[in-house]
Every structure is written in C-alpha cells, then in structure tokens.
Amino acid sequence: MPPPVLNSALGLGRRLTLPDPLRLDSGVELAGAKVAYSTYGAFDPDNAVLICHALTGNQHVASPDLKTGKPGWWEAMVGAGRPIDPTRNFVLCANVLGGCSGSTGPCSTPPGASRPYGSAFPAITIGDMVRAQAAWLDQLGVKRLKAVVGGSMGGAQALAWASLLPERVRAAVVIASAARHSAQNIAFHEVGRAAIMADPDWNGGDYDGAGPVRGLAVARMAAHVTYLSERALTERFGRQLRNAGQFEVESYLHHQGARFVERFDANSYIAITRALDAFDLAEAHGGSLARAFSPATRFCVVSFDSDWLYPTAESRAIVRALNACGAPVSFVELSSPHGHDAFLLDQPDLRAVVGGFLGSL
Amino acid sequence: MPPPVLNSALGLGRRLTLPDPLRLDSGVELAGAKVAYSTYGAFDPDNAVLICHALTGNQHVASPDLKTGKPGWWEAMVGAGRPIDPTRNFVLCANVLGGCSGSTGPCSTPPGASRPYGSAFPAITIGDMVRAQAAWLDQLGVKRLKAVVGGSMGGAQALAWASLLPERVRAAVVIASAARHSAQNIAFHEVGRAAIMADPDWNGGDYDGAGPVRGLAVARMAAHVTYLSERALTERFGRQLRNAGQFEVESYLHHQGARFVERFDANSYIAITRALDAFDLAEAHGGSLARAFSPATRFCVVSFDSDWLYPTAESRAIVRALNACGAPVSFVELSSPHGHDAFLLDQPDLRAVVGGFLGSL
Numbered sequence: 001m002p003p004p005v006l007n008s009a010l011g012l013g014r015r016l017t018l019p020d021p022l023r024l025d026s027g028v029e030l031a032g033a034k035v036a037y038s039t040y041g042a043f044d045p046d047n048a049v050l051i052c053h054a055l056t057g058n059q060h061v062a063s064p065d066l067k068t069g070k071p072g073w074w075e076a077m078v079g080a081g082r083p084i085d086p087t088r089n090f091v092l093c094a095n096v097l098g099g100c101s102g103s104t105g106p107c108s109t110p111p112g113a114s115r116p117y118g119s120a121f122p123a124i125t126i127g128d129m130v131r132a133q134a135a136w137l138d139q140l141g142v143k144r145l146k147a148v149v150g151g152s153m154g155g156a157q158a159l160a161w162a163s164l165l166p167e168r169v170r171a172a173v174v175i176a177s178a179a180r181h182s183a184q185n186i187a188f189h190e191v192g193r194a195a196i197m198a199d200p201d202w203n204g205g206d207y208d209g210a211g212p213v214r215g216l217a218v219a220r221m222a223a224h225v226t227y228l229s230e231r232a233l234t235e236r237f238g239r240q241l242r243n244a245g246q247f248e249v250e251s252y253l254h255h256q257g258a259r260f261v262e263r264f265d266a267n268s269y270i271a272i273t274r275a276l277d278a279f280d281l282a283e284a285h286g287g288s289l290a291r292a293f294s295p296a297t298r299f300c301v302v303s304f305d306s307d308w309l310y311p312t313a314e315s316r317a318i319v320r321a322l323n324a325c326g327a328p329v330s331f332v333e334l335s336s337p338h339g340h341d342a343f344l345l346d347q348p349d350l351r352a353v354v355g356g357f358l359g360s361l
Numbered sequence: 362m363p364p365p366v367l368n369s370a371l372g373l374g375r376r377l378t379l380p381d382p383l384r385l386d387s388g389v390e391l392a393g394a395k396v397a398y399s400t401y402g403a404f405d406p407d408n409a410v411l412i413c414h415a416l417t418g419n420q421h422v423a424s425p426d427l428k429t430g431k432p433g434w435w436e437a438m439v440g441a442g443r444p445i446d447p448t449r450n451f452v453l454c455a456n457v458l459g460g461c462s463g464s465t466g467p468c469s470t471p472p473g474a475s476r477p478y479g480s481a482f483p484a485i486t487i488g489d490m491v492r493a494q495a496a497w498l499d500q501l502g503v504k505r506l507k508a509v510v511g512g513s514m515g516g517a518q519a520l521a522w523a524s525l526l527p528e529r530v531r532a533a534v535v536i537a538s539a540a541r542h543s544a545q546n547i548a549f550h551e552v553g554r555a556a557i558m559a560d561p562d563w564n565g566g567d568y569d570g571a572g573p574v575r576g577l578a579v580a581r582m583a584a585h586v587t588y589l590s591e592r593a594l595t596e597r598f599g600r601q602l603r604n605a606g607q608f609e610v611e612s613y614l615h616h617q618g619a620r621f622v623e624r625f626d627a628n629s630y631i632a633i634t635r636a637l638d639a640f641d642l643a644e645a646h647g648g649s650l651a652r653a654f655s656p657a658t659r660f661c662v663v664s665f666d667s668d669w670l671y672p673t674a675e676s677r678a679i680v681r682a683l684n685a686c687g688a689p690v691s692f693v694e695l696s697s698p699h700g701h702d703a704f705l706l707d708q709p710d711l712r713a714v715v716g717g718f719l720g721s722l
Contacts, residue, residue: 182591183594183597183599183608183610184594186600186611187610190582190608190611191552191582191583191614194579194614194618195556195559198556198559198575198578200561215559217555218555218579222552233548234543234545236544239541239542239547245635247544249547249548249551250547253548274606278606283600
C-alpha cells in the first residue's frame with residue numbers, strides 16, 4: 001500500500017527516496033534511489049499530467065530553477081492560461097534517473113558510501129527513467145496519468161511510458177522526438193563524450209570538484225549547434241564579427257559552453273546521452289514499432305520543419321506505427337526557423353496543438 | 362625573370378622556397394615561405410591544370426602520400442584515362458600555405474629561428490593561399506592556368522583564383538563549395554578549435570612533439586560527422602553494435618580521429634579553419650558576389666544533393682553571381698547518398714561532368 005499523500009510531499013523542489021530497489025534494464029538493482037521533483041496545482045490523481053524533460057533539463061519546468069534562479073524551462077507551455085494549466089491539472093515533473101538536479105545519478109553518493117558513484121554508476125536506459133518515475137508516482141498515489149508530455153528526450157520518455165505502462169497512460173504528447181536514435185545523433189553524442197573523456201580532469205569518471213569542465217563545455221558547444229537550424233544561426237549571427245576576428249557565433253557557443261558547466265555534471269551527460277543512444281523502441285518488439293504501442297493510448301505527435309536533429313521523418317515513423325496498431329493519433333509538422341530548440345520556445349501554434357489535444361481528453 | 366624551368370623542379374614530393382617575401386592579407390610579410398608540391402605529366406605552360414586541396418588534404422593528389430603510403434586523395438579524378446589526365450595535361454598540386462605537409466605553416470621553423478612558429482604563425486586567408494600558389498607557379502614558369510580545380514576548400518581557392526587573378530585562369534571548377542562560410546560551418550569549426558584548445562598539451566599553440574592529439578582527434582570526429590550525410594551514416598552503420606554496448610559509428614569516429622592525428626598538426630588545423638571561416642568573396646566587393654568575378658573565366662560548378670555542409674543553395678548563389686556578371690557557367694547538382702565527402706569518391710557522373718568541361722576548353 002502506498003502511503004497516503006501528504007501535502008508536504010507536493011510543491012517545488014521536493015525529493016523522495018524510492019522504498020524498493022529499482023531493477024534496471026542492465027539487471028543491476030539500484031537501492032535507495034531518490035527522485036527530485038516539483039508539482040504544480042492541487043493534488044488530483046485523476047487529472048495528473050506528467051512532463052518529461054529533455055537531455056539537460058530538470059524538474060523546474062514552470063518555476064525558477066532553484067540552483068540558477070533562471071525561469072522554468074517550459075513556462076511557455078506550463079502555467080495559468082497555458083496549454084498545461086496547473087489551475088486545471090495536477091502537473092508533475094521529475095529530474096530523470098541519472099540526472100544531476102537531485103535525482104540519483106553519477107554524482108550521488110550511494111547508500112552507506114562516502115564517495116559519489118562516479119564511474120561505478122550503472123548504465124541506464126530511457127525505460128529505467130520511466131520505471132523510476134512510475135515508482136515515484138506510486139509513492140504519490142498517482143496510479144494513472146491523464147497525459148505524459150515531453151519534447152526531445154522527454155518525447156522518448158513519453159513514448160516509453162506509453163509502450164511500457166500503457167494502462168497508466170491515457171494520452172502521450174511527443175514533440176520533436178523519435179522512437180530511436182539515429183546513427184548521426186549517436187555520432188554527435190559520441191563527439192561530446194569523447195571531448196569529456198579527452199579532458200584529463202575526467203579521470204575515468206572518478207573526479208572531485210568540478211571535474212572535466214573544459215571537455216564538458218566542448219560537448220555542449222557541439223550539441224548546441226545541432227539544436228539550431230542553419231537558418232536560425234544565419235539569421236541570428238550570420239558572419240558578424242564581435243572583435244579581434246572572432247565571429248559572434250563563436251562567442252555565443254563559448255558562452256553556452258561556459259554556462260552549461262555551471263549547472264551540469266559530466267558523468268550525468270555521459271550516462272544520459274548513452275541512454276538516449278541506446279533508445280530503440282522497435283528493437284524490443286522484434287523490430288516492429290507498431291507492436292510497441294497499445295491502441296488504448298491516444299497520441300499527439302508534433303515535429304518542426306527546421307529540426308534536423310529529430311527530423312519530421314522520425315515523427316512520421318512513429319505515426320505510421322501508431323496507425324498500424326490502431327492507436328488514435330493526431331500529427332502535425334509545425335513551421336519554425338528555430339530548429340530542434342523550437343519545442344522550448346513560446347510558439348502560438350505549438351500551444352494551440354498541445355492545448356487543443358489536452359482539452360479534448 | 363623567373364628562372365628557367367628545370368626538370369629537377371618537377372615530379373613528386375618537390376619543394377621550393379619563394380624568392381620574395383609573401384605579403385599576407387593581414388599586412389604581415391612572410392619571408393622564406395616554402396611551397397611543397399607534386400606535378401604530374403610533362404611540363405607545358407599552356408596546358409596546366411592546378412588542383413587545390415581541401416582542409417586536410419595535401420599535394421599528394423594522384424600518387425601515394427609520401428608520409429602515410431596511402432593512395433593519392435583524388436586518384437578517382439586525376440590519372441591516365443581520368444578527367445584530369447596527366448598524359449594530356451600538366452597537372453600540379455601544392456600543399457596550402459599554413460599546411461603541415463611541407464609548405465610553410467605553424468609547424469615550420471622561421472628562417473634563422475630554432476623553434477617552429479607555433480603561436481607566432483600569422484593569420485592567413487584563402488587569398489594568401491592563392492597568392493602563395495601564384496608565386497610558386499611564377500617560379501615554375503606557369504603564367505596562365507588552363508583550369509584551377511578544387512572541391513570544398515579547394516573550391517574556395519578556385520573561386521579566389523578566378524576572383525584575384527582572373528587573367529591567369531581560363532577556367533575554374535568548383536565542387537561542393539561556397540563563396541562564403543556559413544554561420545553553421547563557422548560554429549562547427551569553432552567546436553573543433555575549442556576541443557584543441559581545451560587540451561592542456563596545446564599550450565597556447567607552443568607545443569613540442571605531438572601536441573594536443575586528444576583535442577585534435579575530437580575536432581576531427583566532430584568535423585567528420587559533417588562530411589557525411591545522415592543517410593550515409595544510417596546505411597553504413599545504422600544502430601549496429603560493435604561490442605560492449607559501443608555502436609559501430611562510435612568506433613568508426615574514434616578510428617578517424619586516431620588516424621588523423623598521425624598526419625595532421627593542430628596549429629595547422631586552427632590556422633586553416635580560420636582562413637576558411639574568414640572566406641567571404643562578396644565582402645571584398647561591397648557585398649556583391651557578382652563583382653568578384655570576371656566574365657573572361659569559364660566556370661563549372663557542381664554540388665551534391667546530400668551535402669549539408671555546403672548545400673546546393675551555396676552553389677546556386679555562386680551561379681547567380683556568375684550569371685549576373687556574364688561569366689559562362691555550367692552548373693549541376695549531382696545525386697549522391699554520401700554527403701559532402703561525395704566529391705572525393707569515384708562517381709561516374711562527377712567524372713563525366715568534370716571531364717566534359719575540361720575537354721571543352
């Protein structure tokens with residue numbers, strides 16, 4: 001029996017410890033795993049919307065990041081009068097397993113130990129992230145989700161939720177995502193991991209203090225280019241020079257790298273990118289993506305025409321599989337100049353699509 | 362008066378010192394600059410074809426690399442019975458200024474010094490590379506080129522030749538290239554430079570021995586992803602695992618990085634990528650690319666449909682400018698699954714286009 005929900009378990013910046021060991025896809029049992037989360041709105045087990053964050057996101061979806069003070073990363077989508085409205089829904093968001101914003105990850109200290117996991121942190125999968133979230137929701141007394149919503153890696157989690165625990169998901173909103181990571185995406189991730197591991201401060205993953213911040217900054221720079229469209233880079237920076245022969249776009253990338261290492265952990269970056277690279281929903285179903293889904297879940301799939309990291313073809317593959325298995329799905333490719341990052345921005349048509357879909361549930 | 366051409370100045374693996382200091386775009390005068398080159402076929406000042414190499418290429422275009430023993434990098438295009446045929450043309454290729462295959466670059470030792478230039482090597486431009494080649498051709502007694510041919514950065518040099526020295530260029534073949542480097546391309550180059558500079562062995566550019574090989578390998582990995590199309594990566598590697606959870610594409614990239622550092626210098630990589638980033642032919646002509654060209658030169662412009670580093674739109678911009686200035690130009694977009702690297706591969710349609718064009722001169 002789950003414990004009764006206490007109001008003290010709800011709100012911003014919360015954390016709980018899962019009572020049972022988490023059995024990972026690798027076979028490893030992870031004991032004492034913690035889940036850091038925030039909730040918005042009044043507790044309502046029948047009206048819960050779970051938001052899954054992207055690779056470098058966290059639980060601060062619609063309220064200031066408690067570490068950096070920056071606004072929540074999806075205030076465009078979550079808030080009063082927004083498509084995911086805490087005045088009408090019980091909204092939840094947790095830091096993923098493997099993360100570095102309070103949930104158990106490589107920089108957590110294992111129960112009874114005196115040093116962080118570091119290199120000893122086990123390999124994790126998108127499925128493991130979902131099962132950790134399910135165990136956490138059990139503790140809160142949320143049996144079934146009205147919807148699970150996510151963009152990019154959040155979309156992968158939404159797909160995995162619908163695939164692994166269809167009885168708990170009435171609807172899934174999958175934005176700028178894919179049912180498997182492409183060779184090109186794996187390649188870009190490996191460039192980032194190689195940059196981290198080339199940094200002598202990485203020390204095989206067992207570092208003290210800040211760790212391999214130079215390598216992590218390079219990893220972020222490489223990834224950041226993939227989040228933007230060529231058009232967005234051209235319109236924003238073109239070939240403008242900042243000073244002394246440095247282009248604006250160079251200075252911008254270095255700024256992104258420098259800010260990133262203040263808030264993210266290199267081992268988490270490695271663990272989470274590996275989880276994403278390993279993601280392939282069809283693989284676990286004999287190569288048939290259609291068999292990964294249940295027709296009982298309703299889907300909303302959204303792509304952006306300038307997103308070359310998760311191009312529309314990846315969303316179409318999801319939609320074809322959903323059609324094949326008879327699941328209700330609405331699909332739209334939205335127009336945006338902003339590339340993959342479009343899902344994070346305040347776009348009226350994205351708000352209309354997601355708001356309309358959730359309103360119809 | 363140039364010295365008479367000696368047969369001893371022709372052939373494979375040659376090098377000569379320019380008699381006069383080279384005045385660079387930066388204003389710096391570079392004394393004692395050396396040009397390393399290879400020639401193919403009999404000396405013929407009226408029938409000379411200059412091949413310009415790409416970012417990490419060298420003078421060994423149609424004969425084994427004297428350092429690695431690997432075949433010439435463009436044997437698909439240059440050789441008996443090939444579009445650029447040394448039995449019918451006097452073919453030349455020189456290592457670019459700033460390179461590390463024998464021409465003067467950051468790892469050369471300045472006249473009278475005991476240590477390499479390192480961080481003291483001056484900034485260079487694509488125009489500087491072209492002027493170094495022109496001074497070298499003066500020494501060989503080649504006043505005018507039947508054609509200058511290049512892919513990628515070689516195409517940029519071909520464009521710069523036609524723009525800076527139109528009286529010396531009857532025709533230019535520009536493959537998979539652009540008249541200016543885009544913000545996205547600058548961004549990817551800066552990721553590579555940041556990886557090199559994050560390596561403690563870089564030491565601000567003044568290193569002994571191998572130098573920042575870890576950073577340089579990461580730079581090559583990042584660049585290599587941009588040379589291939591998503592389709593090529595998917596078809597070649599897909600999501601195949603090699604061992605212990607490593608994907609084939611990861612192992613391939615690491616192999617590329619490891620091989621690259623055996624043959625390339627980090628300071629050269631920085632100097633040449635900066636030259637390419639600074640390249641913008643229109644800029645020097647009041648923003649008008651049409652004014653950069655002379656109608657006296659004939660052009661052949663080729664792009665590949667899967668090349669996202671230098672997409673067809675960049676070639677179209679060149680063709681529009683050539684049309685505007687009344688220069689004769691033939692343009693074709695070829696179909697290939699191989700992305701930017703297609704220009705290096707043995708493709709019958711590329712051979713047909715280049716061979717047909719050169720045959721018509």
